[in-house]
Amino acid sequence: MNVMNFSKQEIIEILRDDSKNEWLLSLANRIRRENVGDEVHLRGLIEFSNICKSTCKYCGLRCENKNIERYRIQPEDIIFYAQKAVDMGYKTIVLQSGEDKFFSKDVMCEIIKEIKKLDVALTLSIGERSFEEYKAFRDSGADRYLIRIETTDRNLYSQMHPNMGFDNRVRCLKDLKALGFETGTGCLVGLPGQTVESLADDILFFKEIGADMVGIGPFIAHPDTPLKDEPNGDFILALKVMALTRILLPDINIPATTAMETLNPNGRIIALQSGANVVMPNVTVTEFREKYEIYPGKVEISDCSREIIEEKINSIDRVIASGYGFRK
DSSP states (O other), rough: TTTTTTOOOHHHHHHOGGGGGHHHHHHHHHHHHHHHHHHHEEEEEEEOOOOOOOOOOOTTTTTOOOOOOOOOOOOOHHHHHHHHHHTTOSSEEEEEEETTSOOHHHHHHHHHHHHHHSSEEEEEEEEOOOOOHHHHHHHHOOEEEEOBBBBBOHEEEEEEEHOOHHHHHHHHHHHHHTTTTEEEEEEEEEEEEEHHHHHHHHHHHHHHOOOSSSEEEEEOOOOOOOTTTTTOOOHHHHHHHHHHHHHHTTTTTBOOOOOHHSTTTHHHHHHHHOOOEEEOOBBHHHHHTTTOOOOOOOOOOOOOOHHHHHHHHHHTTTTEEOOOOOOO
């Protein structure tokens, strides 16, 4: 078996066979070490608006959720929080929001230009936009863009994303790659109706599009969504999808996602020992943080000082990266 180039059938067999878990996670950890080293990149996350026009069935920010208190951080305050993150030592800022129409191309470009003056790498995660908007963001200095495919199963995608199109999602990813963004995507593991076959397709899709970053997280049911009564995704299965992604894409950046730790108290550390090399502490101001509830019970490490975060990472013989964290 060629460990660097699994076939779809081999991926399916590994996902189904838990007797190989120790081997798989150990292999992913070794490939991570050999290709991206022992540095862990910290990226300061600012969740600047929970207003969203979309109706994704799994997401607590969906526009049809009337039980959420909406907020929008004004542009000047976003820049202020970015400066605070820089003062805390972060070399990458991640701006994330719902699909909020207030943040037009022009508004976002001004924010991008101001934050880039702080000498940081800048990641955007603000959803589906046109090629022209993406180009404007890139021209203004944005370095990376995250937009998860969530599932490559067309039928499942349509079920989970009313009024959205799978082809447009793929178009966004292709546009971002063409414009020179470091392009991030990823999937949810455990969506109702999802199969291991479709998860294998997800992993192969990441490789096919040449993703630079891939975030894998287990599905967690939100009580104010149509999927409120569905079981949560499986932590181990999500970990295995992440590990396989590392093996097939050895030199990309992979975050230890918050959702991992929501299902397992040591989820982030386990993920870092199974192929991940990025952690994204939330630096959003406290009064807004709990309102950005994509899923319930979100674990935070934002109240930890940088020293405590570093101590946890050092405890597994890893070190905090000092650079901007671009794909090597």
